Amino acid sequence: MEAGYGVSRPQRLPAGASARRLFVAEVRAHPGRVAGAALACALTAAATGACVLLLVRAGSGDFPEGSVAAAQARDARDLLSLLLSLLLMCAVLVIGTTTSLWTGQRLGQFAVLRALGVTAGRLRRLVAGDVARLSVVAAAVGAVGTAPLAGLGHRLLRERALFPAGVPAPSAGQMWAVAAAVCAGTGAVAVLAALAGVLAAGRVRPATLLKDAGAAVASTRSRGRLVTGLAMVLGLCLPLLCVMAFLDLPVTIRAAVAPGLALMLIPTLAVLAPWLVPPLVRPVAAVLRVDRRVGRIAAAGLRAAPARTTAMAVPVLLAVGTAACLLGTGATMGEAVRAQTEQALRADAVVTAEPGHRLPAEPAALPGATVAAPVATEVVPPPTPYDDGPAPVAAWGADGRALARTVDLDERAGRMPALREGTFAAGATQADAHHWRTGQQVRLTLADGRHRTLTLAVIYRRDLAFPQFVLPRGTALAHTEAPHADKVLIRGAYQQWPRHAGQRVAARADHLDGLQPRAPADDLAARLIVSVVAGYTLLAAANSCALAQRDRRAQRAHLRAIGLGKGQLARCVLYECAGAVVVGAALAAATAVVCLVPFAAVLGAGVLPTLDLPWTLGILGAAVVAVTVPSVVTAHPFSAVREQFARRTT
Numbered sequence: 001m002e003a004g005y006g007v008s009r010p011q012r013l014p015a016g017a018s019a020r021r022l023f024v025a026e027v028r029a030h031p032g033r034v035a036g037a038a039l040a041c042a043l044t045a046a047a048t049g050a051c052v053l054l055l056v057r058a059g060s061g062d063f064p065e066g067s068v069a070a071a072q073a074r075d076a077r078d079l080l081s082l083l084l085s086l087l088l089m090c091a092v093l094v095i096g097t098t099t100s101l102w103t104g105q106r107l108g109q110f111a112v113l114r115a116l117g118v119t120a121g122r123l124r125r126l127v128a129g130d131v132a133r134l135s136v137v138a139a140a141v142g143a144v145g146t147a148p149l150a151g152l153g154h155r156l157l158r159e160r161a162l163f164p165a166g167v168p169a170p171s172a173g174q175m176w177a178v179a180a181a182v183c184a185g186t187g188a189v190a191v192l193a194a195l196a197g198v199l200a201a202g203r204v205r206p207a208t209l210l211k212d213a214g215a216a217v218a219s220t221r222s223r224g225r226l227v228t229g230l231a232m233v234l235g236l237c238l239p240l241l242c243v244m245a246f247l248d249l250p251v252t253i254r255a256a257v258a259p260g261l262a263l264m265l266i267p268t269l270a271v272l273a274p275w276l277v278p279p280l281v282r283p284v285a286a287v288l289r290v291d292r293r294v295g296r297i298a299a300a301g302l303r304a305a306p307a308r309t310t311a312m313a314v315p316v317l318l319a320v321g322t323a324a325c326l327l328g329t330g331a332t333m334g335e336a337v338r339a340q341t342e343q344a345l346r347a348d349a350v351v352t353a354e355p356g357h358r359l360p361a362e363p364a365a366l367p368g369a370t371v372a373a374p375v376a377t378e379v380v381p382p383p384t385p386y387d388d389g390p391a392p393v394a395a396w397g398a399d400g401r402a403l404a405r406t407v408d409l410d411e412r413a414g415r416m417p418a419l420r421e422g423t424f425a426a427g428a429t430q431a432d433a434h435h436w437r438t439g440q441q442v443r444l445t446l447a448d449g450r451h452r453t454l455t456l457a458v459i460y461r462r463d464l465a466f467p468q469f470v471l472p473r474g475t476a477l478a479h480t481e482a483p484h485a486d487k488v489l490i491r492g493a494y495q496q497w498p499r500h501a502g503q504r505v506a507a508r509a510d511h512l513d514g515l516q517p518r519a520p521a522d523d524l525a526a527r528l529i530v531s532v533v534a535g536y537t538l539l540a541a542a543n544s545c546a547l548a549q550r551d552r553r554a555q556r557a558h559l560r561a562i563g564l565g566k567g568q569l570a571r572c573v574l575y576e577c578a579g580a581v582v583v584g585a586a587l588a589a590a591t592a593v594v595c596l597v598p599f600a601a602v603l604g605a606g607v608l609p610t611l612d613l614p615w616t617l618g619i620l621g622a623a624v625v626a627v628t629v630p631s632v633v634t635a636h637p638f639s640a641v642r643e644q645f646a647r648r649t650t
Contacts, residue, residue: 036543042142049146090536120202135190229272262325298575315541316584327612334517340465349494357502369492380445395469397476406489409460427463538626570637
């Protein structure tokens with residue numbers, strides 16, 4: 001009957017088509033809202049795919065047990081597994097934060113849909129579908145870079161002798177399978193990380209339309225957050241600080257606590273940031289007020305919205321604090337090792353083996369010179385209350401007299417020339433951990449698994465840069481399979497030393513200049529951890545700053561209307577960004593002081609620790625860019641007054 005009056009019934013689109021249409025409209029209208037999540041998904045897919053390909057490649061080789069290639073493959077697998085876990089953890093945090101902010105800015109759209117009769121369940125499925133579409137498409141784009149990134153990582157690891165040679169590249173089928181798995185996995189991770197935003201979308205009410213979208217950001221202080229932060233301080237940070245700085249424990253145990261303390265303290269400060277940031281903002285605001293007009297406005301903005309300031313400062317704390325503490329730990333340890341080596345080395349030259357080669361255990365004599373060739377071996381010390389399953393530690397087998405002439409290990413008890421068959425020397429770390437005294441008989445497990453009871457003859461202090469045990473040369477040779485010299489120390493006319501392939505002869509000064517105090521795998525692992533954490537954290541900072549500036553359109557329009565010029569508005573945005581960065585850097589500096597100063601004191605490296613300044617300053621500069629550029633681009637400070645008010649309604 002209705003057809004007779006010329007009225008046609010409206011055609012309902014399929015649910016999938018309407019959802020796709022809404023998603024495409026959202027991307028076209030607000031590309032900046034999805035750019036951060038898309039970039040995070042693309043980077044995660046490329047980096048994860050490259051890690052998986054390298055893991056497959058490292059595990060495909062068949063290497064002899066105990067060979068250099070087998071050790072390199074093991075180091076590569078450990079390093080790549082650590083990097084893969086960090087990538088997934090950071091991806092969940094960043095994608096979850098970005099999608100939650102994106103969902104929060106779409107509440108007005110969701111309120112309209114709810115007013116038109118869309119159910120909460122349908123709305124949640126719509127948001128989850130949007131996240132899945134965005135993540136899978138972005139992951140597919142990122143997967144294109146998987147193979148080139150894997151090639152770059154392979155070259156990087158090979159240059160540092162951390163990847164075995166001769167391993168074939170993955171096949172085309174493996175690459176396609178990894179790319180497909182990465183796309184599917186990234187989509188699943190993104191939807192899982194966005195669950196909070198998905199649930200929030202279903203709880204929206206039509207009355208949300210009546211709320212002012214430009215209202216100030218609500219405070220993030222809560223009693224639960226305060227209790228959590230204080231519990232982390234009392235239960236995690238203070239005990240670790242006491243263990244590192246005050247307890248009478250072996251130096252290695254106290255030194256190993258420093259990275260753990262940093263990894264506990266940085267999140268603790270992030271949790272307590274809503275209470276720590278406002279007091280730090282006050283001196284920054286006082287400095288900004290030197291600029292009487294613009295500075296006062298920027299200072300008022302920082303103090304009036306502490307939640308927004310906190311959101312900008314916390315990523316700087318996480319990125320710069322992680323770089324300063326983790327890399328500072330390695331740099332301080334390296335400086336202590338370098339100092340001990342320089343103080344101890346009496347030899348005029350040092351012979352070392354090139355990668356893939358070994359020095360003979362019985363080098364030829366050199367007329368007119370003292371030659372010490374300590375045999376590389378291992379010792380398993382007895383259990384202690386701190387370690388009931390001790391692992392093998394590096395040891396030397398040496399002639400005590402020759403070793404004493406080429407290296408000064410700084411004996412605390414006994415003399416190194418007294419080392420003979422039936423005795424051994426131990427570093428102060430091992431002696432203190434086991435409460436050993438000279439003349440005491442100790443049952444040790446040697447490199448071949450046999451047990452020997454030896455008498456402690458020497459305790460020496462410089463065991464940070466040198467092995468923790470020194471055995472008589474004959475004992476080491478008798479209990480070490482395929483023995484070889486760790487290095488050859490020459491005191492005297494070293495110029496006559498015969499040159500052999502695979503050996504490097506360096507004078508004392510050249511050896512110290514080329515010294516690598518840390519293992520390449522440890523150094524690369526620390527830098528990768530810092531790179532991943534800082535990269536994802538600063539990506540989250542850029543997203544947060546951009547989204548926060550969109551919520552301040554009304555404020556900017558009003559400032560332009562009351563006479564603030566374009567340059568003044570731009571300066572106001574820059575002042576606020578600089579203030580937030582200064583606050584975050586101050587928290588990072590406090591973290592570095594708490595963690596690294598006791599660490600340096602424990603190692604005997606002095607009061608001031610050593611920082612990896614190039615990396616730390618580089619990440620600080622990246623933090624400035626990540627906070628400033630999105631804020632300025634989103635704020636459009638050089639727009640006219642009419643454009644500011646027009647943009648407010650979009």
